[in-house]
Amino acid sequence: MELFCFLFIFSLISSARVSCTSFNVIDYGAKGDEVADDSQAFLNAWNDACSSSSLRYPQVIIPENSTFLVNPLTFNGPCNSEYIYFQILGTIKAPSSPQSWDGHDASQWLAFKGVNGLKVEGGGIIDGQGKKWWDQSCRYHPDLKGCTKLAPTAMKFLSCNNSSLSNIHFISSPQTHALIFGCNGFNVSNVSVESPGDSPNTDGIHIHASHHLSITYSNISCGDDCISIGDYTSNIEINNVQCGPGHGISIGSLGKSGNFVQVEDIHVYNCTFNGTTNGARIKTWQTGRGYVRNVTFENLQLFLVDNPIIIDQNYCDVRGACKELASGVEISNVVYERISGTASRETAINLNCSRSVPCTGIRMESIDITAQGRWPLIVAMLADRKVLWCLGLVSNNNTH
Ligand SMILES: *[C@@H]1O[C@H](CO)[C@@H](O)[C@H](O)[C@H]1NC(C)=O
Ligand SMILES: *[C@@H]1O[C@H](CO)[C@@H](O)[C@H](O)[C@H]1NC(C)=O
Ligand SMILES: *[C@@H]1O[C@H](CO)[C@@H](O)[C@H](O)[C@H]1NC(C)=O
Numbered sequence: 001m002e003l004f005c006f007l008f009i010f011s012l013i014s015s016a017r018v019s020c021t022s023f024n025v026i027d028y029g030a031k032g033d034e035v036a037d038d039s040q041a042f043l044n045a046w047n048d049a050c051s052s053s054s055l056r057y058p059q060v061i062i063p064e065n066s067t068f069l070v071n072p073l074t075f076n077g078p079c080n081s082e083y084i085y086f087q088i089l090g091t092i093k094a095p096s097s098p099q100s101w102d103g104h105d106a107s108q109w110l111a112f113k114g115v116n117g118l119k120v121e122g123g124g125i126i127d128g129q130g131k132k133w134w135d136q137s138c139r140y141h142p143d144l145k146g147c148t149k150l151a152p153t154a155m156k157f158l159s160c161n162n163s164s165l166s167n168i169h170f171i172s173s174p175q176t177h178a179l180i181f182g183c184n185g186f187n188v189s190n191v192s193v194e195s196p197g198d199s200p201n202t203d204g205i206h207i208h209a210s211h212h213l214s215i216t217y218s219n220i221s222c223g224d225d226c227i228s229i230g231d232y233t234s235n236i237e238i239n240n241v242q243c244g245p246g247h248g249i250s251i252g253s254l255g256k257s258g259n260f261v262q263v264e265d266i267h268v269y270n271c272t273f274n275g276t277t278n279g280a281r282i283k284t285w286q287t288g289r290g291y292v293r294n295v296t297f298e299n300l301q302l303f304l305v306d307n308p309i310i311i312d313q314n315y316c317d318v319r320g321a322c323k324e325l326a327s328g329v330e331i332s333n334v335v336y337e338r339i340s341g342t343a344s345r346e347t348a349i350n351l352n353c354s355r356s357v358p359c360t361g362i363r364m365e366s367i368d369i370t371a372q373g374r375w376p377l378i379v380a381m382l383a384d385r386k387v388l389w390c391l392g393l394v395s396n397n398n399t400h
């Protein structure tokens, strides 16, 4: 079932021919009528594309103007080609009922596992239909019998190299929209995420155990962190991301299980936060060990953000339930530069550092945050007193 296509690229001075092989889900029996279960067609198209050998660019095509209902699915690698494209032109829709996950792993809907050179793109829509999951989540309905803590992530990328996700619109995931786990070399760009600000645990993009990753030119509106950076991560670049509503761009929480945290070389710049609960956040548990180091937050615009700059080295998910410990995750060399805009509360900067493993090398420059109707406050518990000079850099001109 291989369809061959030839793409001719002409220009005035040269011409090139690239051969590609398309695996259109329609040719595998997908209906795209929003009703029929198209899962098997998707899997068959993937398996043929993934095992097609001699050609360099197999592409799975999900055509436009159609909506494909698909059950939980895993697209497994490794594939035979150096690159494989997953072109989502139309809409892929999850079943609306949580019962559809009976007998399946409730943590995921669509997953790519062990694939190299994967390119997911196409301008299409991933609709997680999360409403029924949200309505039964323990977070907002703790008294509901059979409430759920775990709901599917719309799209997971597990163990991959040299891959990318671009030009895709995610809506209403039951929980996290996209997870990148165990990947080396991953670019996310021109992606949008759209879920209500009160949808439970709907992180935009979560990164874990991944290196050399970028997230750029993307707009994220959701009910949890727009981007959350988990453990064992390094070389993460985030720029031109618009976050809001949501919980900001967060590193953590880290170290909950007492593990040795390793997070470093993170650069977040040219981003905006609109109506978010946090801006630039780092949170670690006192039970953790290890480090978070070399982090830069630069050139950020804030519009009515609850906690614009926050480090919480004493993080605890239930306020007051964690007693003070002599351990903690070391946080060092964190730079905040050119961060401006408005805070919605009076505390603009909160550096809640550990007494036993103090934050070091925190540098602030050109911070200009105005608290609405109040003088902004800075709360800092630091061994390194030098940081307090930043006080003078926070403007206190009230708006009204
Ligand atoms: C999809 O719909 C648009 C707008 O109706 C139309 O212009 C386009 O030709 C359609 N594409 C296909 C492949 O049918
Ligand atoms: C990714 O690259 C690493 C290092 O080269 C390799 O060990 C791993 O198997 C690769 N992953 C996949 C899915 O091929
Ligand atoms: C971004 O993605 C949209 C579709 O989601 C597409 O129309 C647009 O051309 C893309 N922009 C860039 C710069 O690739």
Ligand SMILES: *[C@@H]1O[C@H](CO)[C@@H](O)[C@H](O)[C@H]1NC(C)=O
Binding pocket: 116, 161, 162, 184, 185
């Ligand atoms: C990623 O791609 C680059 C360039 O094509 C290649 O040199 C490198 O070996 C690839 N890395 C992995 C882990 O596949």
Ligand SMILES: *[C@@H]1O[C@H](CO)[C@@H](O)[C@H](O)[C@H]1NC(C)=O
Binding pocket: 162, 163, 164, 185, 186, 187, 214
């Ligand atoms: C990711 O982006 C970088 C910088 O633009 C580029 O060098 C690299 O090849 C891209 N990798 C992938 C897998 O798209």
Ligand SMILES: *[C@@H]1O[C@H](CO)[C@@H](O)[C@H](O)[C@H]1NC(C)=O
Binding pocket: 190, 191, 192, 217, 218, 219, 242
């Ligand atoms: C993000 O929003 C801006 C307008 O604020 C728009 O120009 C841009 O295309 C959007 N990008 C995506 C990926 O949706």
Ligand SMILES: *[C@@H]1O[C@H](CO)[C@@H](O)[C@H](O)[C@H]1NC(C)=O
Binding pocket: 235, 236, 264, 265, 266, 267, 294
């Ligand atoms: C800090 O991280 C950046 C990437 O964000 C990297 O380019 C730089 O080399 C790192 N600096 C040190 C001292 O490791």
Ligand SMILES: *[C@@H]1O[C@H](CO)[C@@H](O)[C@H](O)[C@H]1NC(C)=O
Binding pocket: 239, 240, 269, 270, 299
């Ligand atoms: C980031 O913003 C600065 C200042 O506005 C600008 O000079 C720079 O080109 C921007 N970089 C990116 C990658 O957006």
Ligand SMILES: *[C@@H]1O[C@H](CO)[C@@H](O)[C@H](O)[C@H]1NC(C)=O
Binding pocket: 274, 275, 303
């Ligand atoms: C912030 O979001 C609100 C509500 O969505 C919108 O009306 C406003 O224009 C946004 N502000 C900025 C500066 O983007």
Ligand SMILES: *[C@@H]1O[C@H](CO)[C@@H](O)[C@H](O)[C@H]1NC(C)=O
Binding pocket: 314, 315, 316, 320, 350, 352, 379
């Ligand atoms: C700092 O963290 C501790 C422990 O969670 C908490 O009791 C305290 O209120 C926090 N201080 C501020 C200023 O947020």
